[in-house]
Amino acid sequence: MKAKKDINTEEKIIEAAKKVFVRHGMAGARMQRIADEAGINKALLHYYFRSKEKLFAIVFQKVIKEAIPQIVRIFDTDMHFFDKIRMFVREYLEFINKNPYLPMFIIHELASRPEHLKELLKTVEVDKDFIFEDIQREVDKGTIRPIEPMQLMVNIISLCIFPVVAKPMINEFFIHDEKGDLYAQFLEERKELVADFVINSIKKSESES
Amino acid sequence: MKAKKDINTEEKIIEAAKKVFVRHGMAGARMQRIADEAGINKALLHYYFRSKEKLFAIVFQKVIKEAIPQIVRIFDTDMHFFDKIRMFVREYLEFINKNPYLPMFIIHELASRPEHLKELLKTVEVDKDFIFEDIQREVDKGTIRPIEPMQLMVNIISLCIFPVVAKPMINEFFIHDEKGDLYAQFLEERKELVADFVINSIKKSESES
DNA sequence: GTCTATAAGGTGATAGAC
DNA sequence: GTCTATCACCTTATAGAC
Numbered sequence: 001m002k003a004k005k006d007i008n009t010e011e012k013i014i015e016a017a018k019k020v021f022v023r024h025g026m027a028g029a030r031m032q033r034i035a036d037e038a039g040i041n042k043a044l045l046h047y048y049f050r051s052k053e054k055l056f057a058i059v060f061q062k063v064i065k066e067a068i069p070q071i072v073r074i075f076d077t078d079m080h081f082f083d084k085i086r087m088f089v090r091e092y093l094e095f096i097n098k099n100p101y102l103p104m105f106i107i108h109e110l111a112s113r114p115e116h117l118k119e120l121l122k123t124v125e126v127d128k129d130f131i132f133e134d135i136q137r138e139v140d141k142g143t144i145r146p147i148e149p150m151q152l153m154v155n156i157i158s159l160c161i162f163p164v165v166a167k168p169m170i171n172e173f174f175i176h177d178e179k180g181d182l183y184a185q186f187l188e189e190r191k192e193l194v195a196d197f198v199i200n201s202i203k204k205s206e207s208e209s
Numbered sequence: 210m211k212a213k214k215d216i217n218t219e220e221k222i223i224e225a226a227k228k229v230f231v232r233h234g235m236a237g238a239r240m241q242r243i244a245d246e247a248g249i250n251k252a253l254l255h256y257y258f259r260s261k262e263k264l265f266a267i268v269f270q271k272v273i274k275e276a277i278p279q280i281v282r283i284f285d286t287d288m289h290f291f292d293k294i295r296m297f298v299r300e301y302l303e304f305i306n307k308n309p310y311l312p313m314f315i316i317h318e319l320a321s322r323p324e325h326l327k328e329l330l331k332t333v334e335v336d337k338d339f340i341f342e343d344i345q346r347e348v349d350k351g352t353i354r355p356i357e358p359m360q361l362m363v364n365i366i367s368l369c370i371f372p373v374v375a376k377p378m379i380n381e382f383f384i385h386d387e388k389g390d391l392y393a394q395f396l397e398e399r400k401e402l403v404a405d406f407v408i409n410s411i412k413k414s415e416s417e418s
Numbered sequence: 419g420t421c422t423a424t425a426a427g428g429t430g431a432t433a434g435a436c
Numbered sequence: 437g438t439c440t441a442t443c444a445c446c447t448t449a450t451a452g453a454c
Contacts, residue, residue: 009419027237028321031448041421046449048419068382101320103375108317110377111310112237118381126382145409150395151402154379158371163363166312166370168319170363172327173277173335186359193360200354201410218437240430250439255431257437 010048012038018059022105026056026112057120060109064124067102069095075131081138082203086195089160093191096164104165144202152202159194163187219257221247227268231314235265235321266329269318273333276311278304284340290347291412295404298369302400305373313374353411361411368403372396 016038020029031052035042049055074088096103110117135149163170164187171183225247229238240261244251258264283297305312319326344358372379373396380392 024321025234025236025317027234030446042448043422043450044420050449052448103378104313104317104320107313107375107378108234110381111313112233114377121381128383147402147406148398150383151398153383154372155368155403155406158367158375159364161375162367162371166316166367168323169312169316172319172323172330174337174359174362189357189360193356194364197356197364197410201406205414207415239428251430252432252440253438259431261430 009038009040009044013040013045013048013055014059014062017055018063021056021059022063022099022101025105025108026052029056060117061120061123063102064106064121067099067106068124068126071095072127072131075134081134081143082195082199084134085156085198086192089156089195089198090191092157092160093164093187093194096161097187100164100167103161142204145204145208147202152198156194156198159190159197163190218247218249218253222249222254222257222264223268223271226264227272230265230268231272231308231310234314234317235261238265269326270329270332272311273315273330276308276315277333277335280304281336281340284343290343290352291404291408293343294365294407295401298365298404298407299400301366301369302373302396302403305370306396309373309376312370351413354413354417356411361407365403365407368399368406372399 013034017029017034020034020037024030024033029052031045032042034055035045038045045055049058069092071088071091074084074091077084079087131153132149135147135152138144139146139149167183171177171180175182175186177183222243226238226243229243229246233239233242238261240254241251243264244254247254254264258267278301280297280300283293283300286293288296340362341358344356344361347353348355348358376392380386380389384391384395386392
């Protein structure tokens with residue numbers, strides 16, 4: 001029974017910590033806030049995870065493993081290449097939309113103390129090569145215009161992530177939307193638009209062989 | 210003489226504060242660090258700017274005015290539309306490259322306490338309408354494929370900013386480049402590539418009227 | 419395992435001499 | 437205007453009762 005309760009509390013703490021860390025960053029997060037979020041006492045945090053730093057490390061690794069998601073596997077199917085892009089954009093946007101603070105959290109922390117956090121990334125393996133090979137294959141086949149796979153991949157990811165991450169900025173400067181409904185609609189439209197934008201760009205015109 | 214020295218110190222402090230705030234964010238910045246960076250004493254910070262919050266407000270506004278740059282005026286010229294895009298991408302990438310931490314700083318702070326910072330933005334006027342009108346005009350003329358001006362603008366900005374901002378993330382997961390030279394080269398290539406990517410996407414193919 | 423109370427150290431801010 | 441010394445508060449972390 002003790003064991004059961006133990007696991008539950010530990011999980012509760014990690015989930016709470018994740019929420020607070022992702023939202024406020026390591027520097028802005030408060031242990032008290034995490035304790036409140038988890039519905040337990042502050043001292044208990046230190047009982048389970050000696051220090052804020054240790055707790056952060058665990059959360060950070062967990063978050064990384066979620067953010068580099070399985071969605072990339074889409075490229076490992078035998079769908080039409082353009083359909084892969086459409087599906088990837090749709091699902092990735094969905095994911096980012098559900099976790100809007102996640103990319104910035106990773107970037108912000110990674111930029112703040114790269115030397116320290118790099119070690120935490122050692123444990124995470126990203127299966128990227130087959131995507132690049134997949135893209136290169138399409139270029140070689142002549143299905144799409146020549147482009148470095150890495151550049152294409154970064155383009156797609158940029159078009160997905162940035163508009164979600166930069167919501168407060170774009171919204172403030174360009175839309176002035178108090179309730180945020182307009183922005184939600186703006187992002188909804190992008191589920192189709194981004195894929196079209198990318199495909200239009202790499203698709204060869206009729207005159208090209 | 211007092212006045213002269215005064216201005217110099219004030220400027221020194223603001224520059225130092227800008228450097229530290231932009232790099233570490235409001236929560237992560239330390240007044241001691243700013244004092245060191247400015248080569249003065251911590252108490253002097255409070256003599257010039259009562260509090261950390263006040264100093265931050267000044268820096269934040271200053272930074273905003275730099276980040277929403279005059280480069281947008283490019284769209285107010287009578288160049289060919291595609292050349293405007295090429296020029297915009299080149300200059301904007303140049304700017305972001307020189308201030309890689311700037312966009313994320315703005316986004317991070319704006320996301321952390323939107324209600325509080327919105328007031329600081331009231332003073333900043335963004336001259337955006339003429340860009341949107343410019344894009345819409347091209348669509349109406351039939352020069353480019355139909356696209357909502359706002360979406361096109363966000364696409365271009367995303368392709369410029371995100372790869373620079375996300376350098377630590379992309380570099381860590383996809384490149385594993387210790388020295389960072391490869392990434393610099395990667396970004397250099399984008400000065401042409403991004404514009405081509407965008408133009409290819411919105412350019413009509415021969416069969417389209 | 420979980421709590422209350424408290425220690426230990428850091429950080430923003432002020433007082434007061436020069 | 438600029439400095440040293442110091443305060444007051446906040447936050448992480450620990451001690452000890454239950």
